[in-house]
Amino acid sequence: xxxxxxxxxxxxxxxxxxxxxxxxxxxxxxxxxxxxxxxxxxxxxxxxxxxxxxxxxxxxxxxxxxxxxxxxxxxxxxxxxxxxxxxxxxxxxxxxxxxxxxxxxxxxxxxxxxxxxxxxxxxxxxxxxxxxxxxxxxxxxxxxxxxxxxxxxxxxxxxxxxxxxxxxxxxxxxxxxxxxxxxxxxxxxxxxxxxxxxxxxxxxxxxxxxxxxxxxxxxxxxxxxxxxxxxxxxxxxxxxxxxxxxxxxxxxxxxxxxxxxxxxxxxxxxxxxxxxxxxxxxxxxxxxxxxxxxxxxxxxxxxxxxxxxxxxxxxxxxxxxxxxxxxxxxxxxxxxxxxxxxxxxxxxxxxxxxxxxxxxxxxxxxxxxxxxxxxxxxxxxxxxxxxxxxxxxxxxxxxxxxxxxxxxxxxxxxxxxxxxxxxxxxxxxxxxxxxxxxxxxxxxxxxxxxxxxxxxxxxxxxxxxxxxxxxxxxxxxxxxxxxxxxxxxxxxxxxxxxxxxxxxxxxxxxxxxxxx
Numbered sequence: 476x477x478x479x480x481x482x483x484x485x486x487x488x489x490x491x492x493x494x495x496x497x498x499x500x501x502x503x504x505x506x507x508x509x510x511x512x513x514x515x516x517x518x519x520x521x522x523x524x525x526x527x528x529x530x531x532x533x534x535x536x537x538x539x540x541x542x543x544x545x546x547x548x549x550x551x552x553x554x555x556x557x558x559x560x561x562x563x564x565x566x567x568x569x570x571x572x573x574x575x576x577x578x579x580x581x582x583x584x585x586x587x588x589x590x591x592x593x594x595x596x597x598x599x600x601x602x603x604x605x606x607x608x609x610x611x612x613x614x615x616x617x618x619x620x621x622x623x624x625x626x627x628x629x630x631x632x633x634x635x636x637x638x639x640x641x642x643x644x645x646x647x648x649x650x651x652x653x654x655x656x657x658x659x660x661x662x663x664x665x666x667x668x669x670x671x672x673x674x675x676x677x678x679x680x681x682x683x684x685x686x687x688x689x690x691x692x693x694x695x696x697x698x699x700x701x702x703x704x705x706x707x708x709x710x711x712x713x714x715x716x717x718x719x720x721x722x723x724x725x726x727x728x729x730x731x732x733x734x735x736x737x738x739x740x741x742x743x744x745x746x747x748x749x750x751x752x753x754x755x756x757x758x759x760x761x762x763x764x765x766x767x768x769x770x771x772x773x774x775x776x777x778x779x780x781x782x783x784x785x786x787x788x789x790x791x792x793x794x795x796x797x798x799x800x801x802x803x804x805x806x807x808x809x810x811x812x813x814x815x816x817x818x819x820x821x822x823x824x825x826x827x828x829x830x831x832x833x834x835x836x837x838x839x840x841x842x843x844x845x846x847x848x849x850x851x852x853x854x855x856x857x858x859x860x861x862x863x864x865x866x867x868x869x870x871x872x873x874x875x876x877x878x879x880x881x882x883x884x885x886x887x888x889x890x891x892x893x894x895x896x897x898x899x900x901x902x903x904x905x906x907x908x909x910x911x912x913x914x915x916x917x918x919x920x921x922x923x924x925x926x927x928x929x930x931x932x933x934x935x936x937x938x939x940x941x942x943x944x945x946x947x948x949x950x951x952x953x954x955x956x957x958x959x960x961x962x963x964x965x966x967x968x969x970x971x972x973x974x975x976x977x978x979x980x981x982x983x984x985x986x987x988x989x990x991x
Contacts, residue, residue, distance in 0.1 A: 504593070505593070509601065511603060517551070553677055555607070559609065562936070576791045584634045598650065609667060610666050611666070611908055627643065671902065671903065674902070675938075682938070683982050724920040748822070760839055765794070778797070786841045836978075848977030859942060893915050897940075948984060956987070
């Protein structure tokens with residue numbers, strides 16, 4: 476069954492996310508046209524569908540769809556992010572989604588080849604559109620842009636072996652044009668990446684159907700940082716009494732599996748997270764298979780990520796991808812990379828990515844019957860839920876036998892709350908990337924290149940404070956549910972009521988308490 480005109484217009488302006496997160500594979504091999512003319516056409520369809528379309532009968536679904544429409548309007552019409560942020564174009568060049576077993580290999584290979592053949596058109600659109608890329612954004616995204624072509628030249632990428640040589644060379648030439656275009660922006664672009672308070676406010680409030688007060692949100696971020704630092708100090712005092720907590724934490728993350736052992740460690744903690752979630756009945760559904768393995772070539776820029784079976788697909792195993800360091804890297808770089816998968820932090824990462832985090836959320840999405848709830852996602856809820864899952868597991872006693880595990884959860888939370896503070900600072904308060912990096916060094920266990928990388932992400936991912944924002948709103952709603960439901964409150968009831976909404980905009984979370 477096809478989507479309604481309003482929902483289709485939203486999807487047409489969000490193709491990469493629809494393909495991967497919603498499983499709308501009618502978009503396979505058909506990347507979005509992000510040229511100036513393509514964007515104008517998409518916005519005209521959105522306006523026409525919204526003006527002529529009927530309001531939905533379910534009040535919540537109508538509000539969620541409206542938020543999706545508002546966000547597309549802000550991204551492409553108000554802020555024109557297709558002109559200033561290459562990440563939108565990078566998403567349309569991404570080929571990794573075809574690696575998942577959502578369809579027969581031959582069908583996915585044909586879609587992969589069709590998508591690769593579209594690269595010259597996508598790059599031409601990108602070069603035409605990207606006339607306002609700031610230098611900080613360009614510099615921050617160079618690695619991701621170069622990584623798009625990983626495995627193509629030597630044909631080691633999945634499905635690359637049999638693709639026509641002419642198609643392959645045209646795609647590589649297009650990739651080189653995009654790389655050169657962004658490299659020029661890295662040196663000649665505007666030194667200021669800030670969206671401004673109005674721009675960032677529009678981006679965040681439209682997606683979440685919730686007004687944003689940056690002064691209040693910055694205060695919340697500082698208060699949450701202080702709470703987390705106190706929890707970290709408490710946890711570290713159990714390990715090394717009398718020593719500074721962040722100093723202890725920086726030593727703890729140096730204890731980690733070696734390159735050969737990191738995948739097996741990921742499998743072990745994934746199973747423990749799934750078992751714990753089932754034993755405590757923390758989510759509505761405990762089915763499905765989550766496999767753990769090395770990330771495909773095109774996704775090795777990410778240290779760890781989940782690739783679940785999407786709601787619009789036949790069921791298949793989800794993948795928790797882990798990227799070990801490359802053998803060719805210098806020893807210091809290997810060591811810094813492996814610290815992410817330390818005995819202290821890997822358990823919390825498994826909880827976030829798998830259970831009761833993203834994988835568990837994906838199992839609930841598959842049960843929904845509303846097209847809107849299966850298609851429109853609040854990323855602040857998606858990431859906020861997975862981040863909330865970490866604190867939830869700490870509350871429920873996950874890893875209680877080893878104080879390092881709870882320390883790892885607080886360390887990851889400190890990184891995320893610092894993202895929120897730096898996003899607000901960079902885009903609304905004149906904070907520079909070096910200043911943001913110093914904040915990461917002061918408030919988290921990160922230092923040097925790792926702190927700088929996190930700070931740089933604020934330039935091209937201005938809403939990356941969504942993890943903490945979403946978590947705080949869920950925790951606030953949980954307290955409201957305890958109050959309103961009284962003796963009828965249980966975690967299981969609260970979580971089912973939330974996940975029955977799909978991925979609700981933060982301003983719509985109250986529906987869970989009203990209907991739960």
